[in-house]
Amino acid sequence: MTEHTVKAYGEELDSLAADIARMGGIAESMVADSVASIIKRDAALARSVVERDPRVDTIQRDVERKILRVFALRQPMARDLRETLSALKLANDIERIGDLAKNIAKRTLVLHEDEPIALARGVERMGRIAAINLQQVLDAYSAREVRRAVNVWFQDEELDEHYNSVFRELLTYMMEDPRTIGPCAHLLFIAKNIERIGDHCTNMAEIIHFLITGEEMATERPKAEDALSVRIAPPEPKEG
Amino acid sequence: MTEHTVKAYGEELDSLAADIARMGGIAESMVADSVASIIKRDAALARSVVERDPRVDTIQRDVERKILRVFALRQPMARDLRETLSALKLANDIERIGDLAKNIAKRTLVLHEDEPIALARGVERMGRIAAINLQQVLDAYSAREVRRAVNVWFQDEELDEHYNSVFRELLTYMMEDPRTIGPCAHLLFIAKNIERIGDHCTNMAEIIHFLITGEEMATERPKAEDALSVRIAPPEPKEG
Numbered sequence: 001m002t003e004h005t006v007k008a009y010g011e012e013l014d015s016l017a018a019d020i021a022r023m024g025g026i027a028e029s030m031v032a033d034s035v036a037s038i039i040k041r042d043a044a045l046a047r048s049v050v051e052r053d054p055r056v057d058t059i060q061r062d063v064e065r066k067i068l069r070v071f072a073l074r075q076p077m078a079r080d081l082r083e084t085l086s087a088l089k090l091a092n093d094i095e096r097i098g099d100l101a102k103n104i105a106k107r108t109l110v111l112h113e114d115e116p117i118a119l120a121r122g123v124e125r126m127g128r129i130a131a132i133n134l135q136q137v138l139d140a141y142s143a144r145e146v147r148r149a150v151n152v153w154f155q156d157e158e159l160d161e162h163y164n165s166v167f168r169e170l171l172t173y174m175m176e177d178p179r180t181i182g183p184c185a186h187l188l189f190i191a192k193n194i195e196r197i198g199d200h201c202t203n204m205a206e207i208i209h210f211l212i213t214g215e216e217m218a219t220e221r222p223k224a225e226d227a228l229s230v231r232i233a234p235p236e237p238k239e240g
Numbered sequence: 241m242t243e244h245t246v247k248a249y250g251e252e253l254d255s256l257a258a259d260i261a262r263m264g265g266i267a268e269s270m271v272a273d274s275v276a277s278i279i280k281r282d283a284a285l286a287r288s289v290v291e292r293d294p295r296v297d298t299i300q301r302d303v304e305r306k307i308l309r310v311f312a313l314r315q316p317m318a319r320d321l322r323e324t325l326s327a328l329k330l331a332n333d334i335e336r337i338g339d340l341a342k343n344i345a346k347r348t349l350v351l352h353e354d355e356p357i358a359l360a361r362g363v364e365r366m367g368r369i370a371a372i373n374l375q376q377v378l379d380a381y382s383a384r385e386v387r388r389a390v391n392v393w394f395q396d397e398e399l400d401e402h403y404n405s406v407f408r409e410l411l412t413y414m415m416e417d418p419r420t421i422g423p424c425a426h427l428l429f430i431a432k433n434i435e436r437i438g439d440h441c442t443n444m445a446e447i448i449h450f451l452i453t454g455e456e457m458a459t460e461r462p463k464a465e466d467a468l469s470v471r472i473a474p475p476e477p478k479e480g
Contacts, residue, residue, distance in 0.1 A: 071316070075311075075315030081312060085308070181415050188428070192432075
């Protein structure tokens with residue numbers, strides 16, 4: 001293998017990592033802006049989030065093509081193999097995050113007209129946490145810093161707790177005032193989408209841990225009480 | 241490379257395909273049973289679905305380890321490379337489907353006590369379609385039959401249409417009778433989980449198409465009208 005070939009191979013791996021960083025940057029902006037558009041009622045911002053999504057999809061397909069090429073021509077081993085497989089998996093998670101942010105933005109467009117802002121506060125708070133987690137896990141990837149990845153993994157628990165309380169809160173609003181059922185149903189899905197963005201950040205943290213250390217993350221994170229098990233009684237009929 | 245090594249390599253690829261088939265079989269049973277438990281109110285059945293999920297996760301991790309080994313030792317090319325990468329991606333989709341079926345089963349456990357059965361009919365219908373799509377896409381993989389994979393891909397549109405009508409129906413129930421808000425919120429999520437199972441079947445169909453033909457599926461499937469855009473007015477107050 002000539003010096004030139006070796007250099008080109010290194011460049012191919014660098015270009016994969018750069019693709020992941022670029023996808024990550026776009027997804028990061030999509031999450032932050034879709035969350036901002038929940039409260040701001042900024043339809044133009046929400047639409048711009050939707051418009052950014054095809055770019056993420058395109059880069060993901062590029063990444064997959066490049067990886068096929070790397071496998072076919074380079075037969076990567078050891079750390080290079082981990083770099084390549086991690087890029088494939090991270091691209092998958094980031095594409096899903098872009099999709100979820102797009103869905104959030106679409107729902108905020110439906111919400112904008114008549115939903116009372118108070119309903120959306122808890123959801124927006126969740127969204128801000130998820131946006132920070134995404135930013136940090138992307139930082140961990142760029143810096144190849146395992147400690148930061150592990151942090152994100154632990155922070156996801158906070159997001160799960162928020163999700164459970166937002167779920168209860170929204171159901172209570174719906175029972176108190178049936179006119180809020182439509183918007184609250186959309187907010188329930190937005191909350192769920194944010195929770196799933198958090199899950200993808202957790203996945204990414206695990207991938208980065210494996211990439212850097214060559215070992216799977218061993219810890220079993222305690223799951224917060226599950227919103228699945230929430231049972232809410234309808235409010236007592238008011239006297240009058 | 242000796243005859244022996246070549247044979248072992250072929251066996252490794254076969255064993256990957258067998259793992260995918262086994263995971264697929266478990267996930268198929270989980271989807272069918274979680275859907276059946278929606279109407280049957282069979283808590284034991286729902287719990288057995290939850291208990292099957294760790295097995296799917298374990299096989300997925302096995303698949304990933306085997307694939308790392310194949311890449312490291314065999315440097316697969318062409319069709320073998322497609323087999324290997326497809327197994328990695330299919331395992332990922334099937335693991336997600338198992339997770340979604342587990343979530344459906346958990347929610348049906350919450351629903352069982354007091355939800356009027358009529359509310360769940362539409363959701364159950366969706367579930368049966370999703371179960372069939374999963375079965376067919378797994379058949380397409382086993383038989384390496386591209387036509388059947390393409391069929392599943394088209395059938396997903398029907399599932400999307402069902403999802404949109406179920407979404408409207410559930411919101412209407414909630415508005416008519418606030419006591420149904422709790423169970424209907426869980427049914428909304430069950431419906432969404434089923435719709436996502438359908439999406440994963442569509443992904444799998446695309447992966448199988450690529451595996452067999454070496455080319456990406458080109459067609460752009462027309463998306464049914466999106467439940468995201470549904471706006472439902474609260475029912476008129478009744479006179480009396």
